[in-house]
Each structure stands twice: as C-alpha cells, then as structure tokens.
Amino acid sequence: MRGPQDLGGLPAGLVDPELHEHIPTHWEKRIDAMMTLLFDPKRRLARVDESRRMQEALGEDYHKYPYYERWLLAISWLMLEKGVYTQTELDEKKKEVRKRIEEERSGS
Amino acid sequence: MNENTHDHTHATHTHDGKPIQNDDRPPIEAETLETAVRELLIDKGVISAEEIHREIEMKDGKGPELGAKIVARAWVDEEFKTRLLTDGDSAVLDFGIDMRPTELCVVENTDEVHNMVVCTLCSCYPRAILGIPPAWYKRRDYRARAVREPRSILSEFGTVIPEHKQVRVHDSNADLRYLVLPQRPAGTENLNEEELAELVSRDSMIGVSDIPS
Amino acid sequence: MDRRFKPGDKVRVIQRSQPGHVRTPMYVRGKAGVIERVVGSFPNPETLAYGQSGLPYKILYRVNFMQKELWDDYEGKPDDSLEIEIYEHWLEAN
Structure with missing residues (x-):
C-alpha cells in the first residue's frame, strides 16, 4: 500500500536544473502565506501533517496537480473538515468569484 | 495542467539584483478556488488581507x-x-x-x-x-x-x-x-x-x- | 523516556503495511541499518495527521543505511550511504 507521495526509488525522468527552476508566482506565494498563517501558533487551525494526509488522499490524482494546487486543495478541504466554512458557502463563493475572474480575464 | 508543464524558465533577478515579480496566472479553476478560500477566511475573520501581505513580504526577505x-x-x-x-x-x-x-x-x-x-x-x-x-x-x-x-x-x-x-x-x-x-x-x-x-x-x-x- | 536503541546499534525497519499517514517510506521497510544518533522525542505524525495530539511522543532516530543494502542494483560506490529519520515503533533490533 504505497501512497502516491512515496516516491523514493521509483523510475523518473532527468532533472534539468535550468528548466526546473521557477520563481514562485504571486498566486503561489499567497497560498504559501495562507498555509503558514492557518498553521501558526496563533491560529493552529490545522497542522502540516494534516495537510500531507489530505494531499496523499488524492491517490493517483496526486500526480495530476502541480505542487501549489495540491496545497490549495489540502487547505480548502481542511477548512471544510474543521467547520471554518460549509460546502454550500464555498460553492456559492466560488460561483461569484469565477464570474468575476472570467470578466476580468476577458477584459484584459 | 500537469506537473511537467507547469514550470517555466525565468531569470531570478533583474540586472540591478531585484527579484522579479512573477505575475503568471494559474488555470482559472485554481485561481477561483484560491480566491474563494482566501475571501471566505477573510470574511470570517480567520486571517486578514494585511496578514497575508506581511507574510509574503517576510518570505520574500528569506532566501x-x-x-x-x-x-x-x-x-x-x-x-x-x-x-x-x-x-x-x-x-x-x-x-x-x-x-x-x-x-x-x-x-x-x-x-x-x-x-x-x-x-x-x-x-x-x-x-x-x-x-x-x-x-x-x-x-x-x-x-x-x-x-x-x-x-x-x-x-x-x-x-x-x-x-x-x-x-x-x-x-x-x-x-x-x-x-x-x-x-x-x-x-x-x-x-x-x-x-x-x-x-x-x-x-x-x-x-x-x-x-x- | 526510555530509549530502546543507542548509536551504533544494528536495527531493521519493520516490514509492515499500515494505512493512513506514515513517514516511513517503502524503500527502507525491511532494510537493515545502524543507529547514527538519537534525535529526541517528537509528537507522532501518524496521529497528528488526523487532528489528534500526537501523544504519546515517539523517540526519533537517525538511521544510516548502506546504499547497496537498499538497492540490489545500486550503481554508485560501495561506501555510499543514506540517512533517514525513523520513529522507534518502526524499528526492531537486528
């Protein structure tokens, strides 16, 4: 029962240090910051171990998502699990946000 | 979008040594989820926009x-x-x-x-x-x-x-x-x-x- | 806390399947190594991952493995080694 995160020793491609260098985007930094804040001693809404458990629960989908999208999914599910918001609240918020971003993207 | 196509090559610094701000946007589904989660957390008073801003600045200073x-x-x-x-x-x-x-x-x-x-x-x-x-x-x-x-x-x-x-x-x-x-x-x-x-x-x-x- | 092992002790990582969140990767399970040092006691990540307290704490060791013990087809040099942190409940005397 090997989890999708347990990669040590599996076949994989070459590392290209130039091509695989990447400056974090502003969007990625926001996720990084949110994660730190939610886990900090002041809030302690969840622990990094819980975030790992959530990412591992992706199963084979683990490999479909880039790193920060996995983090984001973990945060969104953990906050649901902790009752910070409900699924209905999240769905409604996403609908509203999606509309806003679509308008913004088509305008730019 | 998969992990293999997600990374881009960028120079990490401009000639005067300042870090480059990378404003590339993620797929719309991902941006939607991030924005929704962040706004819900702010609406509920769990975190503030100011705290996120400060945290990013602090991380930018650590290298x-x-x-x-x-x-x-x-x-x-x-x-x-x-x-x-x-x-x-x-x-x-x-x-x-x-x-x-x-x-x-x-x-x-x-x-x-x-x-x-x-x-x-x-x-x-x-x-x-x-x-x-x-x-x-x-x-x-x-x-x-x-x-x-x-x-x-x-x-x-x-x-x-x-x-x-x-x-x-x-x-x-x-x-x-x-x-x-x-x-x-x-x-x-x-x-x-x-x-x-x-x-x-x-x-x-x-x-x-x-x-x- | 009582420590079952000390630096230099020969140990083997227990070969077992365990559901849930675990920090002992597959590639070291069942493999023989040597205790490099005792790191200390830490909350158990296997229960922290489910929002629990992580108590009782577990003793954590750094264990050294020869690469040729880990991989039959290891292509590097015979002295090459690997170190990893293993919690006491994943170790047995060897």
Missing part, C-alpha cells in the same frame, strides 16, 4: 543569502562551526533564525564525504534559512531518484564526486531540516566573511553542487 552568511561564518569561526554542527538550532539563533518546531541538522562536506539532501515524501526544506525550495526539489524526478542514483542526479547538476569520496544522501522525512556545510574552496584564504558569503550558492547548501575554487 539563500541567509544560509550563505551562516556558511561563511562557519568557515571563519571554528567555535561557531562546532556549535553549528552539534547544536544547529542555537547557532542559527545568532542570525535571528528560529527553527521550531523542527530542528536543524547541519551536515559537513569533507574530503571523505559529500552530503546531499532530498525529501522523498513531500518537500521538507530548511525554509527558515534557504527560503522557498526550488521547483526541481519538489518534483517527482528529483524526489524519486536522489535516494537511488545520487551520483547520476549530481551529474545532472554538473557535479562530479570523485570515486574515493562517499556520497551520503539525507532523506528529510520527519522532524529535522538539513543544511549542507560545503567545503571552503581553495584559494580563498584572503577573503573576508562577507566576500566568502558571496561564493556560497543555494545548490551547494542542498548538496547538489560544490563551490568552484
């Missing part, structure tokens, strides 16, 4: 330069080096770095041993000292192969370790965070601490490269 200063200090100050190797947490407090809840483990490269660091299970990294890990450190290719064929990985970074030297891989899988103390290059006897720090690359502190003489 390999800090690690380089620590390495240079260890090169010029034997007492500090001993402390760094035996009680890393207390040594880096001199630089205002708090490793908690993890512990720092500094591993020294010598004529006999070359150390390199990987986290096969996720992407554990001494963020308090080196900042956000490079993209390759978080990818399957590095995580899967670094423990099994470290010398091949090293050669992909252009690093050749002599046959007589042991390569020791550290899988950062639990409560320690690893910093490699690279060897001080020959011919640097006349450099001061500050000049030495400029020689120390991020990759040398992860152990995928050496510092050229």
Whole structure:
C-alpha cells in the first residue's frame, strides 16, 4: 500500500536544473502565506501533517496537480473538515468569484 | 495542467539584483478556488488581507543569502562551526533564525564525504534559512531518484564526486531540516566573511553542487 | 523516556503495511541499518495527521543505511550511504 507521495526509488525522468527552476508566482506565494498563517501558533487551525494526509488522499490524482494546487486543495478541504466554512458557502463563493475572474480575464 | 508543464524558465533577478515579480496566472479553476478560500477566511475573520501581505513580504526577505552568511561564518569561526554542527538550532539563533518546531541538522562536506539532501515524501526544506525550495526539489524526478542514483542526479547538476569520496544522501522525512556545510574552496584564504558569503550558492547548501575554487 | 536503541546499534525497519499517514517510506521497510544518533522525542505524525495530539511522543532516530543494502542494483560506490529519520515503533533490533 504505497501512497502516491512515496516516491523514493521509483523510475523518473532527468532533472534539468535550468528548466526546473521557477520563481514562485504571486498566486503561489499567497497560498504559501495562507498555509503558514492557518498553521501558526496563533491560529493552529490545522497542522502540516494534516495537510500531507489530505494531499496523499488524492491517490493517483496526486500526480495530476502541480505542487501549489495540491496545497490549495489540502487547505480548502481542511477548512471544510474543521467547520471554518460549509460546502454550500464555498460553492456559492466560488460561483461569484469565477464570474468575476472570467470578466476580468476577458477584459484584459 | 500537469506537473511537467507547469514550470517555466525565468531569470531570478533583474540586472540591478531585484527579484522579479512573477505575475503568471494559474488555470482559472485554481485561481477561483484560491480566491474563494482566501475571501471566505477573510470574511470570517480567520486571517486578514494585511496578514497575508506581511507574510509574503517576510518570505520574500528569506532566501539563500541567509544560509550563505551562516556558511561563511562557519568557515571563519571554528567555535561557531562546532556549535553549528552539534547544536544547529542555537547557532542559527545568532542570525535571528528560529527553527521550531523542527530542528536543524547541519551536515559537513569533507574530503571523505559529500552530503546531499532530498525529501522523498513531500518537500521538507530548511525554509527558515534557504527560503522557498526550488521547483526541481519538489518534483517527482528529483524526489524519486536522489535516494537511488545520487551520483547520476549530481551529474545532472554538473557535479562530479570523485570515486574515493562517499556520497551520503539525507532523506528529510520527519522532524529535522538539513543544511549542507560545503567545503571552503581553495584559494580563498584572503577573503573576508562577507566576500566568502558571496561564493556560497543555494545548490551547494542542498548538496547538489560544490563551490568552484 | 526510555530509549530502546543507542548509536551504533544494528536495527531493521519493520516490514509492515499500515494505512493512513506514515513517514516511513517503502524503500527502507525491511532494510537493515545502524543507529547514527538519537534525535529526541517528537509528537507522532501518524496521529497528528488526523487532528489528534500526537501523544504519546515517539523517540526519533537517525538511521544510516548502506546504499547497496537498499538497492540490489545500486550503481554508485560501495561506501555510499543514506540517512533517514525513523520513529522507534518502526524499528526492531537486528
């Protein structure tokens, strides 16, 4: 029962240090910051171990998502699990946000 | 979008040394989820926009330069080096770095041993000292192969370790965070601490490269 | 806390399947190594991952393995080794 995160020793491609260098985007930094804040001693809404458990629960989908999208999914599910918001609240918020971003993207 | 197509090549700094702001946008589904979660957390008073902003600024200020200063200090100050190797947490407090809840483990490269660091299970990294890990450190290719064929990985970074030297891989899988103390290059006897720090690359502190003489 | 092992002790990582969140990767399970040092006691990540306290704390060791013990087809040099952190409940005397 090997989890999708347990990669040590599996076949994989070459590392290209130039091509695989990447400056974090502003969007990625926001996720990084949110994660730190939610886990900090002041809030302690969840622990990094819980975030790992959530990412591992992706199963084979683990490999479909880039790193920060996995983090984001973990945060969104953990906050649901902790009752910070409900699924209905999240769905409604996403609908509203999606509309806003679509308008913004088509305008730019 | 999969992991293999997500990374882009970018120069990390402009010519005047300022970090480049990378405003690339993610797929719309991802941006929607991030914005929705963030706005809900702000609406509910869990976190504030100001806190996110401050946290990003703080992280932008943490990078390999800090690690380089620590390495240079260890090169010029034997007492500090001993402390760094035996009680890393207390040594880096001199630089205002708090490793908690993890512990720092500094591993020294010598004529006999070359150390390199990987986290096969996720992407554990001494963020308090080196900042956000490079993209390759978080990818399957590095995580899967670094423990099994470290010398091949090293050669992909252009690093050749002599046959007589042991390569020791550290899988950062639990409560320690690893910093490699690279060897001080020959011919640097006349450099001061500050000049030495400029020689120390991020990759040398992860152990995928050496510092050229 | 009582420590079952000390530096230099020969140990083997227990070969077992365990559901849930675990920090002992597959590639070291069942493999023989040597205790490099005792790190200390830490909350158990296997229960922290489910929002629990992580108590009782577990003793954590750094264990050194020869690469040729880990991989039959290891292509590097015979002295090459690997170190990893293993919690006490994943170790047995060897």
